[in-house]
Amino acid sequence: MFHVAHSEAGSVSARIAQVRAEVADTGTYRHTTNELAYGARIALRDSGWCTSGVPWRRLKVRDLRGYRNAAAVAGECVEHLRLATNEGEIRPLVTVFAPDTPGTPGPCIWNEQLIRYAGYSDGMGDPRYAQFTDTMQGMGWVPPDDRSRFDYLPLVVETAHEGARLFTMPREVVHEVPLEHPDIPEFAELGLRWHSTPVISNMRLTIGGINYPAAPFNSWFVGAEIGARSLADEGAYGAAREVAEALGLDTSSERTLWRDLATVHLNRAVLHSFDKAQVTITDHHAEALHRLAWLRSRQKPSPARPAFRLDPVAAQRARTGGPARFAPGAVEETRPHGRLAELMRLHSLAAEASA
Incomplete structure (x- = not known):
């Protein structure tokens, strides 16, 4: 794919021969910087997470494949x-850390996104992450003395040689937008807010059979992700009722559609507030058209294509705080997949034939 798109890259057959020789010597191979950038851009374009307006061909890819230690990975996640926040003018980025190799697995990040809010046993905060919060406290994280509905969870980076380590997300690097309504001044008194930059951090980037277990990436928010999914939803903050009460809506019956009205006002407040704060955001109507166009044009899924993949265990880890990736008897493996596995199989067959 890379050579088809970049004729100046030279002979693809020569590159494949080089890769096969490297696989034969080491069990894996190393992407060139240009191959890595191209693969990451294609993976984001085809992932469904690439929001409208993202210039995927110019997407900045940070090549940090030399980073394996937890503290270094955490520091670069902060960077x-x-x-990406870029003072509100959100800049789409992908940061790629060390890959899995046959002898040395790469680091992984437990968190679903770099910024997630704690959920406490008394109901305060985001209940979606209540179990994760409990696990973090069991691992030594101490919540703020003055707990709030929007306390940042620690960043958890796990490596094979260090285990899982916790890192505090510096408050000064997190840009949050306080929510207000364009027509209802009392809305601001609810104290709702949300962070500006959705950096997805627990998906595995796979390119040409190489797995990069830590490759955080971002585009920008769709307003309804915040208003409807995170704030209004009863399984999340459940703020629809307090918004309805603040608006004086009749909540005595679902048939009054108070929940629908409250959710619309929440979505409107999110878009208005992000626009007022000059933070990049898109609305769900524009995004629906973009997603339909994406669905019509996307390639058929194939294990050989670059992709961001969410493993079931990684999804569980982001909500519950476990299991550890490198615990004894862990179910995850770091063996090659896809095209790399096929290259190794062909090399093995060739070796047997020559013998």
Whole structure:
């Protein structure tokens, strides 16, 4: 794919021969910087997470494949958030850390996104992450003395040689938008807010058979992700009722459609507030048209294509705080997949034939 798109890259057959020789010697191979950037851009374009307006061909890819230690990975995650936030003019980025190799697995990030809010046993905060919050406290994280509905969870980076380590997300690097309504001044008194930059951090980037278990990436928010999914939903903050009460809506019966009206006002407040704060955001109507166009044009799924993949265990880890990836008897494996596995199989067959 890379050579088809970049005729100046030279002979593809020569590159494949080089890759096969490297696989034969080491059990894996290393992407060139240009191959890595191209694969990451294609993976984001085809992932469904690439929101409308993202210039995927110019997407900045940070090549940090030399980073394996937890503290270094955490520090660069903070830098990714700072660069991506860009004072509100959200900049789409992908940061790629060390890959899995036959002898040395790469680091992984437990968190679903770099910024997630804690959920406490008394109901305060985001209940979606209540179990994760409990696990973090069991691992030594101490919540703020003055707990709130929007306390940042620690970043958890796990490596094979260090285990899982917790890192505090610096408050100064997190850009949050306080929510207000364009027509209802009392709305601001609810104290609702949300962080500006959605950096997805627990998906595995796979390119040409190489797995990068830590490759955080971001585009920008769709307003309804915040208003409807995170704030209004009863399984999340459940703020629809307090918004309805603040608006004086009749909540005595679902048939009054108070929940629908409250959700619309929440979505409107999100878009208005992000626009007022000059933070990049898109609305769900524009995004629906973009997603339909994406669905019509997307390639058929194939294990050989670059992709961001969410493993079931990684999804569980992001909500419950476990299991550890490198615990004894862990179910995850770091063996090659897809095209790399096929290259190794063909090399093995060739070796047997020559013998």
